[in-house]
Amino acid sequence: MFSVIIYGRNDTHGYNLHKRAAISFNALAEVMSDPDDEILFVDYNTPDDHPTFPEAIHDTLTEKAKKVLRILRIRPEQHAHLKSKTHLVALEAQSRNVALRRSNPRNRWVLYTNTDMLLVSRTEGESLSDILGSIPDGFYQIPRFELPEMLWEAAFDRRDPAGNLAKLRDWSVRYHLNQVVHNFMPMKYDALGDFQAALREDMFAIHGFDESMLLGWHCDSNLAARLALYRGRVDTLIDKVFGYHCDHTRVAAANNKGRQTRMNDQDQYIWNVSTPYVPEQAENWGWPDVEIEEVRLDRETSYQRFTAGLDAALKPATVPYTSTSLEWFLYDDLTYDIDHTLPFVADQMLTYPRSTSVMIVGTRGEFVERFLTAWRAMGFTGPVLVPNECEGLPSDLEGEERGAFEDLLPRAEMFIFEFGLATQHADEPVRIGRQAGPLDTKRLKVVAKLFRQATSTEAETRPPGRRTPRRFVGVNVIYNRFWPLFTDYVGANINPFCSQVLAGLPRVDPSLRGKVLRFRGRRAL
């Protein structure tokens, strides 16, 4: 019957976002009763190494919410062409249009709202699907009622949407919450963007939201103006549904700078609107030709993929624990435990697109083999690229592609540099003061050289059309002699030694030292 379209990103937009969003996701799912109903959450521009916002809070969502939720992930790379045109990190019109394009075509209605809304049908037990199924074609809005922060934060249980809706029925009377704020036509009510129900067919006919609105605010009013023209009438559903907004004004959201807030021009986008259509975007609204990843919380979750990968690559431990040490005299010992390290390497990968191509430059054949097993089992489809310059690594693994480093460089979307000892055996004890032999030194020199070259030339060797920098994962680069090398070239956090792994984007160090390092790296000195 209807597709709810909402958007956001894995950040901290306003106060206690995680709680209000969980309350809202669960409450929206609660009022759905048609098998075709869905919540489309567009996760816009969350950093690639983070999970999407709903994934980050999945444990607070009900089974029903997980079932109806479809997450459409727009990557930073897909936002890059708009970055210079806006101060915002999440774009409403683009998000909502990407969802609309991909919404269930069997649904008659699209409901635009936000991740802090609860909808309460006035007839207890009546679902929003029933309500929308019973009303004539049109464009419907409802007034928004505010819910003080104390009430939703202190009294709501995220995973009890029915209980929360019942509380709202009670509070609305006890605390006089229901005040309708009328507005100029065509807006009809204040804060109209929290409930705009339009026919899916109408939204396609008018080319969705206006994607030239890049500065935030008034996207809802623009839609109201255009749908008011198109439909001739702005209808109300106040007799059927009340909408409550979890107030979040303790902390201003990123797009709210008081009177200094930059916003889309009201005159242009509301009062001088003269047509419902946006002909400039008639063919390309909602990015029809862009492949958008879809993430589900009820199947093939990140956790399921992660464990599938590790289960394929690892056997369970046979001892309660193993040990290693940070003592200074072990600084030059580059032995490490692959079984223990692999989960932390896999952890760096999971949030990236499945089609990612990753380059591994390393020394230990066993690491490459085990990583590749995990990579495939985690559902990645992109190739694992291994440069010919890395001698001694297996070359006949399924999914592995060998080639000259220079040729592979513009194909790689992520890098793993592994600094181990080529001569380390699987059953060898770790960090007991072992020195690198001549073969180890020779292989490590190659890895270090290719690492410097890859990080120093990253910007100019990106795959064609790519605008965002690629990620470098360093394996066995904590508290050993490759730690300074890795962090000279990559902006990595300080991580605990136990994880063995650092990761980040190439550093752009403007100091003389940084310039010298880059010069050396580029020329492979």
Next chain:
Amino acid sequence: MLLRLSGSLREALGTRRRQAVDEWFPGGNGAEAEHLFLRATALFRTGDGETAMRLLRQAIEMAPAFSDAIEAEGEALDMSGDTAAASAKYEQARRLRQAGRPGAPDRHFVLRQQGAHTAEIVAYTRVLKSLKKFALPHLARGNAYLADRQPDLALADYERTLKLHPNSLDALALKGEALSAMGKYGPALEALDKVIAARPKDPEALNARGIAHMALGHVEQANGDWRQQFALLGGRPAASAYVAMRLADHEGALPHLETMVRNDRRDPYWTLYLRSALLRLGRPLPADSIVDDNSWASSLLALQSGKASESEVMARADSAARRAEALFQLGVAAHARDRSAAGSYWQQVVDIGLPSLVEYAAARNELARSAS
């Protein structure tokens, strides 16, 4: 009484006072009922819900199909705590708005709307009191007037928009539509020519120009515009079906009509038109398509299937548009056995029908084809 007198005097003199930008004129629900509505909504805002409800009920008594007044009464009842009665009023308003036949889907979006838009006219007039220099309130009110079948008032709003925004092709296209609705097809063509020169791929403007051309008897030009429109629709079934029907292209209309019969069971006209196309193509009719209710469309379907006589259906046709619809179907039914009788029915469609009717264009094309 004063209002009634002043209104009839103006009507008697055949003049309409020049409308100020933010002046409100009553529309399709009648002056008295709409004035009561206006007063009731103002009183309601001031907190006098009781008087407001009394005035609204008077207005509804005068104009029982006044859906905005019914909805306003619903709002007043809701705020007074009578939720059940309020809910019934809201439902009644929705049913009333659905009752009429919607405009043809190939036409400008404004003309796809139906019925009186009093609340919109009042609301945008209020906006115009403070925002006189912007396009939207003028256009939105003009559209409401146009949907309310007051094209002269709509035209005034569109012209004011054009004064503020002389390059607005949207306002110019609407001006063309308003002129056309007033029967001023020549000036309508002038406006629409300009729009299409600047936006040759505007399907709604092409449709409007086709109608103006057809009204002036320019059958070839009209068909040229509609063929272009058809190509621009990208197979959108509802609009494509109507354009093909205007062209009397039954073969072209058929797949779109079949799609619409499947997709939109609420509108019996899809079945009616599908059956018309099949009849004209000499193909068998589906068995299960008769809608058994008291609607006008059911009468036409009954006529089509021989279950109602010409005189019965013509007796039910209470408007020129309905008479034209019935005569068109009589022509379709007669065509296989008596082409001259069919031609005579279709000629009557052209004589009495509005040029915007799909039956008018189809009849003209049928006549032109049989003459050639």
